[in-house]
Amino acid sequence: MRQGSRGLLGGSQFAVRGISGARFSVPAVNVRAYHIFLEMRTIALVALLVGSANTRPAHSVLQPLPKHFDAGDASVVFIKDRLNVLPEGFGHHEVGVTRFSSVIDSR
Amino acid sequence: MTVDEPFFDIGITDKHVEKELEEIANAEFIAFDVRFFDLIGSRPLLEPMFNLSKTISLREAPVYVPTSNLLFVSDMGARKPMRINLTEKEPTLEYVSLHPHLESINGAAYSAFDNLIYATVNPSPGISGGIYAIDPETLETFPVVNNYVGHHFNSPNDLVVQDDGLWFTDPPYAALLGNGSTAELRPNVYFYNTSSHVLKAVDENLQLPNGIALSPDNKILYVADSGALCQPIGQPTVASEHRSIYAYDIVDSLLFNKRLVYITDFWVPDGVKVSASGTIYTAAGIFVDVISPDGVLLGKIRTQGSMQNLIFAGPKYEELWIVGLGGVYRTRISDPGIPFKVSKSPSQLRIQT
Numbered sequence: 001m002r003q004g005s006r007g008l009l010g011g012s013q014f015a016v017r018g019i020s021g022a023r024f025s026v027p028a029v030n031v032r033a034y035h036i037f038l039e040m041r042t043i044a045l046v047a048l049l050v051g052s053a054n055t056r057p058a059h060s061v062l063q064p065l066p067k068h069f070d071a072g073d074a075s076v077v078f079i080k081d082r083l084n085v086l087p088e089g090f091g092h093h094e095v096g097v098t099r100f101s102s103v104i105d106s107r
Numbered sequence: 108m109t110v111d112e113p114f115f116d117i118g119i120t121d122k123h124v125e126k127e128l129e130e131i132a133n134a135e136f137i138a139f140d141v142r143f144f145d146l147i148g149s150r151p152l153l154e155p156m157f158n159l160s161k162t163i164s165l166r167e168a169p170v171y172v173p174t175s176n177l178l179f180v181s182d183m184g185a186r187k188p189m190r191i192n193l194t195e196k197e198p199t200l201e202y203v204s205l206h207p208h209l210e211s212i213n214g215a216a217y218s219a220f221d222n223l224i225y226a227t228v229n230p231s232p233g234i235s236g237g238i239y240a241i242d243p244e245t246l247e248t249f250p251v252v253n254n255y256v257g258h259h260f261n262s263p264n265d266l267v268v269q270d271d272g273l274w275f276t277d278p279p280y281a282a283l284l285g286n287g288s289t290a291e292l293r294p295n296v297y298f299y300n301t302s303s304h305v306l307k308a309v310d311e312n313l314q315l316p317n318g319i320a321l322s323p324d325n326k327i328l329y330v331a332d333s334g335a336l337c338q339p340i341g342q343p344t345v346a347s348e349h350r351s352i353y354a355y356d357i358v359d360s361l362l363f364n365k366r367l368v369y370i371t372d373f374w375v376p377d378g379v380k381v382s383a384s385g386t387i388y389t390a391a392g393i394f395v396d397v398i399s400p401d402g403v404l405l406g407k408i409r410t411q412g413s414m415q416n417l418i419f420a421g422p423k424y425e426e427l428w429i430v431g432l433g434g435v436y437r438t439r440i441s442d443p444g445i446p447f448k449v450s451k452s453p454s455q456l457r458i459q460t
Contacts, residue, residue, distance in 0.1 A: 058123050059123065060123065060124070060127060065138075070150055074152065075133060075134045075135045076147075077130055077131050077137055078141075079139045082139050082404075083139075086124070087121040091117055091118055
């Protein structure tokens with residue numbers, strides 16, 4: 001459909017033939033600016049992806065009730081993943097943590 | 108974290124999780140497994156009954172008598188049983204007297220074999236610890252077995268009936284509670300046959316044998332070990348001791364292949380009951396833990412008291428009654444209990460003295 005190539009190299013007109021076959025012109029894109037825009041968009045997308053990968057989703061210990069289940073007036077909850085992973089630092093008490101290096105050092 | 112703290116009281120800095128834990132703390136039914144929803148059924152109910160939650164009294168030994176649709180519960184504080192009539196639209200409660208008097212009934216089970224309630228009774232003034240029978244109609248009582256070849260039992264705790272056989276546990280709770288007794292026997296699980304009168308110890312390797320139940324096919328015996336309560340009363344629970352449910356295969360009234368099925372995360376397993384589906388229910392402090400036959404925690408029913416025992420009741424055994432220090436609860440679930448096979452009419456069944 002693209003009829004002319006001059007515009008791409010700095011020309012001001014970009015000739016296009018429409019579906020009906022009639023020729024018409026549209027302003028040509030500034031290729032250099034467009035290229036910079038593409039690069040910036042790519043950088044932004046990559047940054048967004050990297051950022052989202054580094055951001056952990058909010059920890060949750062509940063999950064939705066099954067759709068078929070009608071709790072009625074009862075208060076019902078559904079534990080997620082059997083509570084197998086809690087956020088670090090959980091618990092009231094200091095839990096003994098074995099530091100293998102200190103064990104080795106003390107021998 | 109100790110075993111005297113429920114899991115939702117765990118300290119957490121994550122605000123989102125902290126909010127969820129508050130939601131869990133206020134829930135009546137806590138599912139850990141999707142199968143739990145089928146067991147409790149849609150629109151489950153948990154009802155505190157008879158406004159008993161404010162009265163401080165240990166309630167134990169719930170037993171359902173299908174021939175009269177009555178539920179008996181031992182009220183240790185009142186030192187007499189409660190009788191709950193389930194025939195009325197709203198169950199009614201009355202206290203009854205036994206003849207001769209029995210107090211400190213800690214466990215009970217109905218025997219369709221001879222239409223009697225068999226009860227495990229702690230020692231009390233004038234009463235040796237042992238197994239006693241109660242006629243549910245006349246409320247007459249008589250001793251069935253109160254010693255092992257001259258040795259006093261410790262404090263018989265709970266029992267389950269298998270035809271003419273009684274399986275029961277005998278931990279030294281009375282001594283732990285400070286009654287001054289000295290153990291004459293190890294904490295044992297016993298089997299007693301009401302026809303042959305044979306009494307035999309079948310496991311002597313539990314710390315504090317407690318609740319006891321049979322699988323629907325009577326081939327597996329479940330026994331709770333609440334050994335974590337081994338300290339005198341008032342002392343904290345010892346997390347490193349037993350809070351376990353074990354299963355055994357039964358062959359010729361002997362026990363084989365003992366294996367660990369479950370440990371509680373909170374408190375200890377007390378009363379144990381099994382539904383017709385083989386699901387295990389145990390009273391464990393504020394919770395009733397619901398466990399699959401292969402030992403998977405399916406969910407918890409949360410009460411506002413400290414629950415000791417439970418029983419399936421009602422004509423279809425679809426009511427699960429939970430009793431304990433914080434009152435009496437009824438919950439309607441979709442996992443009914445094991446129906447009794449009553450082969451004789453009550454009139455044919457009389458107390459044998």
